[in-house]
Amino acid sequence: MFGNYFKTAWRNLVRNKAFSAINILGLALGITCSLLIILWVQDERSVDGFHTNGKQLYQVYERNYYDGKIDASYPTQGLLAEELKRVVPEVQYASSLDYAAQAGSSNTFEAANKINKMQGSFAGEDFFKMFSYHLLQGKAETALNAPNVIAISRRMAEQFFGSVTNAVGKTIRFDNKEDLQVTAVFENVPANSSVQFDFLRSWIDYVKQNDWVHNWGNTSPSTFVQLRVDANPAKVGEQIKDFIYKYQQKDNTFRMELALQPYAEKYLHSTFKNGYVDGGRIEYVRLFIIVAIFILLIACINFMNLATAQSARRAKEVGLRKVIGAARFSLIKQFIGEAMMLTFFSMIIAFTLTVLLLPAFNSLTGKQLSLPFTEPAFWFSLIGLLLVTGFIAGSYPALFLSSLKPIRVLKGSLKFSGGATFFRQAMVVLQFSLSVIFIAGMIIIYKQMDYIQTKNIGYDRENLVYIPIEGDLVKNYELLKDEATKMPGVVSVSKMRNSPTVIEHHTGSITWPGKDPNLTISFADGVVGYDFIKTMKLQLMDGRDFSKDFGADSIAFILNETAASRMGFQHAVGQTVTWGNHPGKVIGVIKDFHFNSMHQAIDPLIVRLDENWNWGTILVRTEAGKTKETLSGLEKICKELNPKFPFTFQFSDQEYTKLYNSEQVVSKLSDYFAFLAIFISCLGLFGLATFTAAQRTKEIGVRKVLGASVPNIVSLLSANFLKPVAISMLIAFPIAWYAMNQWLQGFAYKVSIDWWVFALAGLVTVCIALITVSYQSIKAALRNPVKSLRTE
Structure with a gap:
């Protein structure tokens, strides 16, 4: 029986080559898209999932109540981890973690006459006990429990010492100022770890080098805890809520709370709203899952439409089978089986396409995805995708064909009911509604990304x-600045803590005459050198930049517009402001500039002068068109003044673009998904147009004999297909507006959703649909009517 079903299915597939090719290609593209997204989603969900103690691991975050609002962030106090472990019995292990260099930078190492840069962090002695980063040499208990020690990766060990075994016990020089002993070597950090590092230094050294950690009002590192197996996380969360006030007095204007977040959830849920975890990368995971379902659904709809449209060709077969005793259930099995066979062929093509497209997809998403051939779960997913797709695609055609009445079919009186025609039209509407949503979304995402860039x-x-x-x-620094400013191509040189792209430091210790004692405002604070405004090309609204001509500038401040406004100053220049215990005059007000991503509103900013600040970034403004020559000259100067360190640099525009990596990926993927959705939809429309033209051959011939022109016939055939496309736009526009409005809410600065976006999306869709249908319509209209009327 199954052999007979297979032969019938194969003959039907070969007999209708064009329809079979359209169905197989449409399903193959839909499945390819789904496979790529499944791999991406699995990779996203696997991040940080390899830690053995994952269920007991938590990250501490801080919730702040001030200025009538609630903020939350991950930076915490420098001594918090040690104190939580000492005071809270349910905390088994605890560790702090903070960059060894400023974010985005790296440290310079020297050993065995080799110099190279590596990225890493300071970590507490419990770090390797808590997290499953495999130690190849050394012990978790002793890797970071002493000063002047370092644990390094396999990559770093092989690079500097030739092998893993040679590294332990050796000395390596850090930033040409400290000699550190290698106590452990760990396996290279896997790609699915949210924390990436090539080395870890002892937290003992961090505390020794940073006096500010003893002030419980200062924050910077991340804090992680591992709770005991029998601990109640909710209870521990309540215990640590007011933990900070064991070490400092409460302030009615600024209240701090500590809270716990499961570490395994942090990667996907890392944004806050009103002080609580709310969204993050999980939103993109959900978005891509929906996209995969939609595109696969569009491909399945193609199958349904074409299969039901061709039912007239299968009607007599169904009638004969029923007359000789075939039950409806056996017919359903047959047609579902045919759908499964087509889906199987599509799956083979999709599998091949996935293998070919995976390198480009990895390049686009910044991943290292591969097909996990050895994992049973992957094959179960494939089988599940095959069964679900085949069943969805074949269900309605199977039910429809098996319901045909044999007497009517064999008499040749088969006519599509209003319900069947309506179903096909509804499916076309659904297809193109999804396509229009994709196109409108693509345009809006492009507008927002262009807005960010320009x-x-x-x-x-x-x-x-x-x-x-x-x-x-x-x-x-002074010598470098003097030498650099003499070079042709250099406009000006300055310096600042951190970089203009990311100013993370904040302070609430700012007071001024007339300040409400019950109000605490969080100010972003910057430390800069002379010529800062000139080098950055900031717009000075009032006053002046820091200058060597004024000795008192060492205790002066510059504000941005938002800071001056929040302080209530109409004329800020000349006003006295106190930062901590240090009063000073405001000498300038600069126009607001973005020093974080556009997801955040511009904070009040206060800037002070410190030419002797011993870390941060040197800013060099070059002349347009002379950057390459200037960099060559800067490299020569840096090698002379700093011979133990490789010359490294970043471009400001590239660092700015990095703030929007996720959005860039979404923007590019939305382009491809929109194209794919409209292409698959048009495949189905092309197939339906071909079938309709064939079914109406005699009618077209009669109309031509009676005097109908080619444009009349083309418009007649095209109108039936453009009606559902027009209806789809009415359905899609409000859905697209709502979805994209929600996405834009994640930006403090965003574009408006203009009416022309939807007009353009609709016009593109209509044009593509018209081109798709017109080919078959014109072909049918140009056919010789004599041949058409001879056809029986």
């Missing part, structure tokens, strides 16, 4: 170079 962010990010302050550049 908006005046308050400073000129073109021709601005960042050089990290490290090694001998700390003491030789």
Whole structure:
């Protein structure tokens, strides 16, 4: 019986080559898209899932109540981890973690006459007990429990010492100022770890080098805890809520709370709303899952439409089978089986396409995805995808064909009911509704990304170079500045803590005459050198920049517009502001500029002068068109002044673009998905147009004999297909508006959703649909009517 079903299915597939090809290609593209997204989603969900103690691991975050609002963030106090472990019995292990260099930078190492840069962090002694980063040499208990020690990766060990076994016990020089002993070597950190590092230094050294950690009002590192197996996380969360006030007095204007977040959830849920975890990368995971379902659904709808449209060709077969005793259930099995066979062929093509497209997909998403052939779960997913797709695609055609009445079919009086015609039209509407949503979304995402890239962010990010302050550049900064400014191509040089792209430091210790004692405002705070405004090309609204001509500038401040406004100053220049215990005059007000991503509103900013600040970024403004020659000259100067460190730099515009990596990926993928959705939809429309033209051959011939022109016939055939496309736009526009409006809410600065976006999306869709249908319509209209009327 099954052999007979297979032969029938195969003959039907071969007999209708065009329809079979359209169905197989449509399903193959839909399945390919689904496979790629499944791999991406699995990879996203696997991040940080390899830790053995994952269920007991938590990250501590801080919730702040001030200025009438609630904020939350991950930076915590420098001594918090040690104190939580000491005071809270349910905490088995605890560790702090903070970068060894400023975010985005790296440290310089020297050993065995080799110099290279590596990225890493400081970590507590419990780190390797808590997290499953496999130690190849050394022990978790002793890897980070002493000063001046370091644990390094396999990559770093092989690079500096030749092998893993040779590294332990050896000495390596850190930033040309400390000698550290290698106590452990760990396996290279896997790609599915949210924390990436090539080395870890002892937290003992971090505390020794940073006096500020003893002030419980200062925050910077992340804090992780591992609770005991029998601990109640909710109870522990209540215990630590007011933990900070064991070490400092309460302030009615600024209240701090600690809270716990499961570490395994942090990667996908890392944004806050009103002080609580709310969204993050999980939103993109959900988005891509919906996209995969939609595109696969569009492909399945193609199958349903074409299969039911062709039912007239299968009607007599169904009638004969029923007359000789075939039950309806056996017919359903047969047609579902045919759908499964087509889906199987599509799956083979999709599998091949996935293998071919995976390198490009990895490049686009920044992943290292591969097909997990050895994992049973992958094959179960494939089988599940095959069965679900085949069943969905074949269900309605099977039910429809098996319901045909044999007497009517064999008499040749088969006519499509209103319900069947309506179903096909509804499916076309659904297909194109999804396509229009994709196109409108693509346009809006493009608008937002273009807005981000072209908006005046308050400073000129073109021709601005960042050089990290490290090694001998700390003491030789003045000399470097003097030499660099003499070079042709250099406009100006300055310095600042962190970089203009990310100013993370904040303080609430700012007071001024007339300040409400019950109000605490969080100010972003910057530390800069002379010529900062000139080098950044900031717009000075009032006053002046820091200058060597004024000795009192060492205790003066510059504010941004938002800071001056929040302080209530109409004329801020000349006003006295106190930062901590240090009063000073405001000498300038600068126009607001973006020093974080556009997801965040611009904070009040206060800037002070410190030419002797011993870390951060040197800013070099170059002349347009002379950057390459300037960099060559800067490299020569840096090698002379800082010979133990490789010359490194970043471009400001590239660093700015990195803030929107996720959005860039979504933007590019939305382009491809929109194209794929409309292409698959048009495949189905093309197939239906072909079938309709064939069914109406005699009618077209009669109309031509009676005098109908080619444009009349083309418009007649096209109108039936453009009606559902027009209806789809009415359905899609409000859905697209709502979905994209929700996405834009994640940006503090965003584009408006204009009416023309939907007009353009609709016009593109209609044009593509018209081109698709017109080919078959014109072909049918141009056919010789004599041949058409001879056809029986």
